[in-house]
Amino acid sequence: MTAIRTTCAYCGVGCGIRATVTGERTAQIAGDPDHPANRGRLCSKGTHLGETVGLEGRLLHPMIGAKRASWDKALDLVAKRFRETIARHGPNSVAFYVSGQLLTEDYYVANKLMKGFIGSANIDTNSRLCMSSAVAGHIRGFGEDVVPATYDDLDVADLFVLVGSNTAWCHPIVYQRIRARCEAGAKLVVIDPRRTETAEEADLHLAIRPGSDVALMNGLLQHCRDADALDDAWLAAHVAVPADFWDQLGEGSDLWSVAKTCDVDAADLRRFYELFAATPRTVTLFSQGINQSTSGTDQVNAILNLHLATGRIGKPGAVPFSITGQPNAMGGREVGGLASTLAAHMDFGPEARARVQRFWAAPAIAEKPGLKAVDLFRAVGEGRIKALWVMATNPAVSMPDANRVREALAACPFVVVSDVIEKTDTGAFAHVRLPAAAWGEKDGTVTNSDRTISRQRALFPLPGEAMPDWWIVKEVARRMGWKNAFAYDRAADIWREHCRLSTYDNDGARLFALPGAAQGGNAAYDDMQPFRWGGDAMFADGRFPTDDGRARLVPVAQKPLPAPLEKWPLTLNSGRYRDQWHTMTRTGLAPKLARHRAEPLVEVHPRDGEQWDLADGGLARVATPQGESLYRVAFAEGQRRGELFVPIHWTDRTASGGRTGLLPRPLVDPHSGQPGFKRTPARIEAVSPRWRGFLLLNHDPAERPGCLWATRVAVPSGTLWELAGDGDLKSLEATLPRGERIEAEDRARGTRRIAIVASGRLAAALFVTETGELPPRDWLIAQLAAPDVAPTLLAGRAPGAAADRGPIVCVCFDIGLKTIAAAIRDQSLTDVAAIGAAIGAGTNCGSCRPALARILSEEKSHAA
Structure with missing residues (x-):
């Protein structure tokens, strides 16, 4: 069998793939070691592309x-x-x-x-x-929509500044190249309102107020000017500077004013400014946190201004880098x-x-x-x-x-x-x-x-x-x-x-x-x-595609940030999950990719959760002036107070809630027309269903189960629906296929368990309860492929004791939290590399490495 060289279907990293066809609609997927973008590595999504090439749900005829x-x-x-x-x-x-x-x-x-x-x-x-503000910013600053960076710049940079990008999740292969350089001594600064898994491994994390990026970058540019860190010769030879540019920049750009606007500690801000000014080989990578804003183009130009004025462009390891979302x-x-x-x-x-x-x-x-x-x-x-x-x-x-x-x-x-x-x-x-x-x-x-x-x-x-x-x-x-x-x-x-x-x-x-x-x-x-079109060192000669051959410094000013509204006191942010893509028409077919985040979660700071009477793991309704949708609540210390985060992936086909697209305002950047998804006024309230449960089927039903909360999860040999509701269960029972019915009921706890057996094998299982506990799903899921029906089926567990792996952390190798924690304890593992050597976790795409580092830290704390 001959491997076919192709490219990944997902993000803008553009990873090369070697795909070997193994059947009529099956293929073995491997990274292409000869492709310059990934050098053989693949993230979890790319690794599991082979699970998504079947014809399930396909439109095959006009x-x-x-x-x-x-x-x-x-x-x-x-x-x-x-x-x-x-x-x-x-x-x-x-x-x-x-x-x-x-x-x-x-x-x-x-x-x-x-x-x-x-x-x-x-x-x-x-x-x-996702990236039209970058286009508009490039045209305003350079004269043409040109990304001046290459991935090779990541291998020689001494400082990485990630702005509005959860790179470890959204561009894992890029992130691994960054981490490799950091292990050789480079520094990493992450600028993001959320303490994401990318921020977990940063040398410095600035959790700025959403929408304050222009103030941050203008302040940095003013600091570089005061510290004599501008490249005056480059500016004079290659950049057009409006006459009043520096006067406009100085307004509100002092350290203390910027710290107040961005709501960050002044000492951390000074540390970032001094690090940047002292490190010529800096790559600033920016993504949706910059672009998806009603000030997105100005935010892009604030970054470009900084690189142009300091001469950090057209040189190895010194570039602004827009990392796009789509293939x-x-x-x-x-x-x-x-x-x-x-x-x-x-x-x-x-x-x-x-x-x-x-x-x-x-x-x-x-x-x-x-x-x-x-x-x-x-x-x-x-x-x-x-x-x-x-x-x-x-x-x-x-x-x-x-x-x-x-x-x-x-x-x-x-x-x-x-x-x-x-x-x-x-x-x-x-x-x-x-x-x-x-x-x-x-x-x-x-x-x-x-x-x-x-x-x-x-x-x-x-x-x-x-x-x-x-x-x-x-x-x-x-x-x-x-x-x-x-x-x-x-x-x-x-x-x-x-x-x-x-x-x-x-x-x-x-x-x-x-x-x-x-x-x-x-x-x-x-x-x-x-x-690569345009060569490896774009703008190295100082020539730009403008009438006079010069780049432009574009005056941009921080717009006032409104205070929270009485009716909408929270700020809603949205983004991607590590193992899912857009609206899950492809990734939703892969059972392993569903393990990391099986349901749409609204992430809330625990103190905000207390204030709004939310329960961690419960349900909540998020509302904005445009609409409302349900989510599973997840308390997250990495959230700023007063802010919420929700994923973009779920649709009417995959859930009764989690519809994030209906929430943001249709307000756009005046230059690019890009919508501002990242800063929507919102409110949240707890939802308390009467019962909760799950439905396991050996097929994908034509219609979503009819209840308050129903979320589809792809599993091997079938489909799992996580459920919650208020009314009776007759409509749910109607979704069960025909076959021999086995059931048990505990009226005291409001618990009911039903299994349907057809042709001697499990066809469906419905477990619901009002006050009791629900069993883990893994063993029951495995029963869909079992040749016989286990006598303990309605107990939801195998005969005797069974090991619980915990939530899946490493999707590439299907390794759970409890397995990782046990290995750390039992083998006295001391770093992420040792975990990889012992059980393999984190050794493929590496996107779970921040999670492994956090588990390692928690285990050390428990031991102490």
């Missing part, structure tokens, strides 16, 4: 309404409705909403159709939600997937528009930027957009104020959804659903966070009638009348055209260019090795 249709009929209908809408209401009455899950070739064709042939720029992407967010930026850009890093200026129109031989070209994501869905709701095509994303879950988005989708006269999954929250509103190719079936390119372009290659043939996204879009374009312009036979055809456009009439004014890449034939495309 659907018109609830009926299966042929491709010809579905595509003809889409083309006809878009053509009629444009004829009747104009090109701006239609829109595409696309995704960083698309390959560059998919993105290119969709962008070309909308901007060059339909003639509107109403195509935006879910990347708007091809960068590829989308390169082809103009955002409504605010055209193509190949061009804008909507007259020369650029004419250039792209000539190259495409397009009948029309968009005259101006289109509607960004929030405004786009607002226009749908207001009836200004009458035909919408959603590709590879789930805005009914992920957009802010998601209930309003659902109302807009429901009111839209014509909605098309291209997706790999049959049932999604967004697909429920579609008039036409088109089956797209998934990871493992796609063939094309992606660009990661450090500008490295890699091939994503197919492992399996296309299942059912699924087709690549580029094919679907080009077929609609051809049916709309543009056959010659969309005469692509393979992804390589699109790639070569994309490369030619990048160099067309490009005399070096645009740094994005792929010279030579368009010359190879299909074989060269098939054999493409990872390569």
